[in-house]
Amino acid sequence: MSDAAIEIEGLSKTYEGGKQALDNVDLTVPRGQIFGLLGPNGAGKSTLINILAGLVNKTGGRASIWGFDIDRHPRNAKVSIGIVNQEITFDPFFTPFETLEIQAGLFGVPKRERRSMELLRAMHLEDKAQAYSRTLSGGMKRRLMVAKAMVHAPPVLVLDEPTAGVDIELRQQLWEYVRGLHARGVTVVLTTHYLEEAEELCDRIAIIHHGRIIANEPTRDLVNMAQEKLVEVTVDRDVTALPENRCFQQIELKGDRILAVSYNKTQVNAGEVLAAIQQDGFGIVDVSTREPDLEDVFLNLTRAA
Numbered sequence: 001m002s003d004a005a006i007e008i009e010g011l012s013k014t015y016e017g018g019k020q021a022l023d024n025v026d027l028t029v030p031r032g033q034i035f036g037l038l039g040p041n042g043a044g045k046s047t048l049i050n051i052l053a054g055l056v057n058k059t060g061g062r063a064s065i066w067g068f069d070i071d072r073h074p075r076n077a078k079v080s081i082g083i084v085n086q087e088i089t090f091d092p093f094f095t096p097f098e099t100l101e102i103q104a105g106l107f108g109v110p111k112r113e114r115r116s117m118e119l120l121r122a123m124h125l126e127d128k129a130q131a132y133s134r135t136l137s138g139g140m141k142r143r144l145m146v147a148k149a150m151v152h153a154p155p156v157l158v159l160d161e162p163t164a165g166v167d168i169e170l171r172q173q174l175w176e177y178v179r180g181l182h183a184r185g186v187t188v189v190l191t192t193h194y195l196e197e198a199e200e201l202c203d204r205i206a207i208i209h210h211g212r213i214i215a216n217e218p219t220r221d222l223v224n225m226a227q228e229k230l231v232e233v234t235v236d237r238d239v240t241a242l243p244e245n246r247c248f249q250q251i252e253l254k255g256d257r258i259l260a261v262s263y264n265k266t267q268v269n270a271g272e273v274l275a276a277i278q279q280d281g282f283g284i285v286d287v288s289t290r291e292p293d294l295e296d297v298f299l300n301l302t303r304a305a
């Protein structure tokens with residue numbers, strides 16, 4: 001039996017119609033971590049989570065949650081995980097308290113072991129316990145979804161893009177709660193498009209791209225891969241031949257007079273890049289720089305691969 005929180009081997013999914021959403025994915029989420037699963041739209045994140053949730057059937061490979069194989073021990077696997085989906089789903093005519101009680105009933109949690117009020121308190125929804133769910137704000141509904149995913153006290157909590165469309169204040173509250181759960185021993189998996197979000201929270205980050213895992217590293221190592229910095233330089237005359245210099249990682253022309261240069265910020269600084277362009281006889285009219293984002297990390301990783 002695996003002692004990982006989640007263990008995935010050779011997981012594949014081809015949807016009817018032929019779209020391959022997951023291609024032979026191997027992934028281990030260690031217990032006790034906050035683990036980030038990053039990828040752009042359509043990378044396969046929701047497919048992977050929905051397979052773990054038992055909502056989508058895989059077409060190949062195996063997966064286990066808290067040591068329980070999802071095919072051989074589906075019930076044990078299911079109670080080991082709480083999933084907060086992107087969509088908000090609950091009956092608007094029940095109160096938050098009732099919503100949690102019903103969910104606990106579905107999971108067979110005995111009345112004396114239910115912690116509905118405690119969960120509502122933790123999500124700052126205590127004063128809404130008896131309100132109709134339909135009267136909650138968007139942010140409150142989302143917090144109720146998190147509470148709902150935790151009613152059976154699963155050791156693993158998965159948040160599928162929890163901050164999409166969420167304001168900064170609520171985001172900070174959600175993170176505070178996620179950190180609190182983590183401190184109490186819950187393993188947290190979160191999917192996101194945003195590198196900085198994963199960077200702030202996660203111990204480890206895997207990147208999924210076109211259904212394949214292209215990186216799986218401790219957060220610091222992954223962020224260090226994003227060492228490429230970009231500078232766009234407008235020069236004073238049309239460029240007929242691109243300047244060459246060892247300090248450029250890549251240089252390309254954008255329009256007649258704009259040079260887009262990437263360089264490794266651990267080895268070179270922007271001043272050296274500009275000096276190299278001036279050495280080629282160009283006058284500099286304007287400069288803008290950009291920090292690397294997830295796309296740049298992808299590019300670096302795929303280029304390296």
Ligand SMILES: Nc1ncnc2c1ncn2[C@@H]1O[C@H](COP(=O)(O)OP(=O)(O)OP(=O)(O)O)[C@@H](O)[C@H]1O
Binds near residue numbers: 017040
């Ligand atoms: N039910 C389905 N039938 C056919 N294709 C699907 C189905 N669900 C998803 N796909 C396709 O599978 C691929 C992976 O989708 P998935 O939703 O897993 O990506 P994602 O990484 O979660 O994206 P997002 O960040 O937009 O939620 C996409 O190309 C998507 O169009």
